[in-house]
Amino acid sequence: MAPPNDPKQSASGSGGGFFSSIASSLSNFGTAMTRSVNGLVAYEGLEVINPEGGTEDAEEEASKGRWKQEDRDSHWKMMQKYIGSDVTSMVTLPVLIFEPMSMLQKMAELMEYSHLLDLADECEDPYMRLVYAASFFISVYYAYQRTWKPFNPILGETYELTNHGGLTFISEQVSHHPPISAGHAENEHFTYDITSKVKTKFLGNSIEIYPLGRTRVTLKRDCVVLDLVPPPTKVSNLIFGRTWIDSPGEMVLTNMTTGDKVVLYFQPCGWFGAGRYEVDGYVYNSAEEPQILMTGKWNESMNYQPCDMEGEPRSGTELKELFTISGWSNEQVWRVAEAPKNDKFQYTYFAHKLNSFDTAPKKLLASDSRLRPDRYGLEHGDLSKAGYEKSSLEERQRAEKRNREAKGQQFTPRWFDQTDEIHPTPWGDLEVYQYNGKYTEHRAAKDNSDSIEESDIQSMEFNPWQYENLAAE
Incomplete structure (x- = not known):
């Protein structure tokens, strides 16, 4: 009898098998410790969630975090009116909660473990191929646990990544x-x-983030197309307490060519941190029969093991770890790389590279995120400059919009074209943009032309505004 698609249901029906403990932990631990800040004036009922489930009272936990009391109180007064709203682009936020990276760079951060997709392309076993690919998409969650907010990209802003994995x-x-x-x-x-x-819902001291997106990977050898639906994310203790992030729910990766798929369940953080970071699930064939079980932690490593039709480990097999460290056997494919100690922004070594010119082409687009003056100011610890430059960029963006509207013009992206496709997601519909191939031509032309010194790149001025001029570079 084939188990249901939900690995939690499979576990509960397996009678003491491998995933029975997972089902038990889910039912026993529930959600993280939640308390209301009842003792503070004007904060009645405000939720503070401590993932470690400490014994201290809510008022003590609420006083912790990166905010100074006067900044925290002022921001809370401003934000109260937005409770229940989508605040994706409604609110101007103080620079002290930002990290020196734009959202476009955050998108590129997924590429750190891109060699997992290389292995998926080379793999002949269709189910192990999905193990590699699913591990690639899990790998970015270690970076997603950072509690600092990336800068919202300016319209027309770009980010280029080269010199990594070919x-x-x-x-x-x-x-x-x-x-x-x-x-x-x-x-x-x-x-x-x-x-x-993204779509958001502001809940007072937390925010829910729903990923309205379409992600497609094409493995070139066999022209296999993979489609991803990630879980939502919740950021807790935005203003009061120590901010932390959780992504409870299902990740579904589907082989659109064959119908095989991976369903992985990201467990919610339970009492005293139980279940936090844990990921469990199965690789299924097109008949929805489990073939391989996967288990691990998204901030550490993933393991896999062949399983039977009931979802239980096959006799004579063992749980194998998935690593990225060179020198390990091919059976070991993914483990999170070592990160710097006590890094201010919780950056990995790869995240630092994303801000450097080491991962940039020599002839960088003037619209590149690295050149943003607010990002640069924050990176060098000058919050005053970062705040001023952020406000200046946002005002320039509004002025550009007014000018376009006055002239009856519409912004046209340079490297992507909007299609007629509307892609449905669990959280709403999405307008789909597709790569138009022009960047490949642009980069080939630039790389084959006369070289430019790196010092010239560092002195470039951030310019996402006049794309008709940039086209003539």
Whole structure:
């Protein structure tokens, strides 16, 4: 008898098998410790969630975090009116909660473990292929646990990533209202295409983030197309307490060519942190029969093991770990890489590279995120400069919009074209943008022309505004 698609249901019906403990932990632990800040004036009923489930009272927990009391109180008064609303592009936020990276760079951060897609393309076993690909999409969640907010991209802003895994990556902010980003990556093994738009719900001291996006990976050897539906994310203790992030729910990765799929369940954080980071699920064939079980933690590593029709480990097999560290056997494919100690923004080594010119082409687009003056100011610890430059960029963006509207013009992205396709997601419909191939031509022309010194790149002025002029670079 084939188990149901939901791995939690499979576990509960397996009678003491491998995933029975998972079902038990879900039912026993429930949700993280929640308390209301009842003792503070004007904060009656405000939710503070402590994932460690400490014994201290809510008022003590609420006083912790990165905010100074006067900043916290002022921001709370401003934000109260938005409770229940989608605040994706409604609110101007203080620079002290930002990290020195734009959302376009955050999109590129997924490419750190791109070699997993290379392995998926080379893999002949259709189910192990999905193990590699699913591990690639899990790998970015270690970076997603950072509690600092990336800068919203300016309309027309871009980000280029080269010198990594033989791939080229280009992303572009293609719409401002609603905010939509598009990205394309490619090497000899795969192409990666994403249209990203988020929907939010502000809940007072937390915010729920719903990923309205379309992510497609094409593995070149067999022309296999993979489609991803990620889980939503919740950011708790935005203003009061220590901010932390959880992504409870299902991730579904479907092989659109064969109908095989992976269903992975990201467990919610339970009492005293139980279940936090844990991911469990199965690789299914097109008949929805489990073939391989996967289990692990999205902030550490993933493991896999062949399973039977009941979802239980096959006799004579063992749980195998998935690593990225070179020198391990091919059976070991993914473990999170070592990160710097006590890094201010919780950056990985790869995240630091995304801000450097080491991962940039020599002839960088003037619209690249690295050149943003607010990002640069924050990176060097000058909050005053970062705040001033952020406000200046946002005002310039509004002025550009007024000028376009006065002239009856419409913004046209440079590297992506809007299609007629409307893609349904569990949280709403999405306008789909597709890569138009022009960046490949542009990069080839630039790389084959006379070289430019790196010092010239560092002195470039951020300019996402006049694309008709940039086209003549």
